[in-house]
Amino acid sequence: MLRDELLRLIRNNSRIELKDLAVMLGAEETAVANEIADLEKEGIICGYYTLINWDNTNEEMVDALIEVNVNTSRDLGFDTIAERFYMFDEVKSCYLISGRYDFLLMLEGKTMRQVANFVSSKLSPIEHVTGTATHFIMKRYKDYGTVLGAVRKDCREKMSI
């Protein structure tokens, strides 16, 4: 129970200090620390990332979604092929999906050419790949449940009974 509420609480804010987490969950600090350690050990908490809207920086960044079709065989399942994709640093996310394609990769590159090169020289030549479709992301509106660029303003009257 502590575990579920803890996960819901830190899911959207991983920066709450341990002592505050403990108070907010009505638990001992050591209990929360142990729970977090367990969650990390069990591979349930897999990382703590920062959501950055690169569009608002001077950094050039190109994101692409790449649909990939593959041929599997008796000795070669999706998991093995997936590894051939996700081991590349450029691949940010890699999903097995249902529908017209088998995989969906999310790619991060510096330039469009870099992404194009990755597809043509790294991805397509993999022997199991039978087809790809690359979609460049033109604008990100919402990521991980957060509307990007929107600063939330408190529209309430300052005082009310």
Added chain:
Amino acid sequence: MRDPISKVARQMQPSGIRKFFDVVAEMPDAISLGVGEPDFDTPWHIREAGIYSLEKGRTFYTSNAGMPELKREVAAYYQRRHGLEYDPRTETFITVGGSEAIDMAMRAILDPGDEVIIPEPCYVSYVPCAVMTGAKAVTIPLQEKNEFKLTPEELLGAITDRTKVLMLAFPNNPTGAIMTREDLEPIAKICLEKDLLVITDEIYAELTYSGEHATIAAFPGMQERTVIINGFSKAYAMTGWRLGFAAGPREIITQMVKLHQFAIMCAPTTSQYAGLEALRYGDEDIAMMRESYNQRRRYVVNELNDMGLHCFEPFGAFYVFPSIRSLNMTSDEFATRLLESEKLAVVPGTAFGSCGEGFIRISYAYSLAELKEALSRIRHFIRGLI
């Protein structure tokens, strides 16, 4: 020219807190823990239902008592939460917020000379609504040592031959107090013995952090003498929609609807469509918001106690009501000086009745970051005093 103002209006005390609110409004850089409404936006699917109703041209009056399907959802809500059976056609109706329902209930029930017992501290409208009917408001100062619950002794001490109504409001604004089934049982017994009606404002019912919310209407013999008032403002973060409801005995609801028809016509149609979505599909939203309030509640109570502002643990609404008695100043002084020196606004307890002296109301319907900043200002303020 003759006096244009009625005696009733002239004699009614204006809310003393208004002046303080105006001072706060003049300080644009001040921050506040003074709001009495959720910090969540209305969940999108509920807003969307309101928007869709407008697109579909649902821009007309509804029936006076509210849309039949919404009243059915209100009845279903009481069945689901408390196992109470209300006939949606005759025992429920839809109002412009809980506030209107309070007014209508008092107008429907009270005559001049009747007495209505109102435990304080409480929301500011109960006494004025009672006074407008010509009835006498008999207030009971609730005690911090009882966690601001109404005790049977206090109630018995306030009852006279003229007492007709007991006004209850738990979870309570401003104290955050709740009354459990066990707390309510002897109160219900007295109401039956003394033949009292009960108006119970349960607008914060869904924001209960210890067990399930209990209603006095659920005790044997009480449903027929109780008007429950509730609404969408707090549970679904819908304050601006102005939508509430009442459930009670047919005889009283009929009269309330009659008065409501003349005063209001009907609750806003757009809001009723949004409310329908809320009651049908909003339980998950409530659970999410309640969990979040509860986390912030624990945080604020802990911080206040840590800085030496004693505060009993409130298990409802989104307020804490710490005592400032140890600082040797009145609630007004505390609030005024805190605003001047730290640019932080809180509501003095006296805004909710004179027995709120010695307390301040702090709302925790703010983000953790905002609470942190505000509480550090209170800490700094108190340190400067000692």
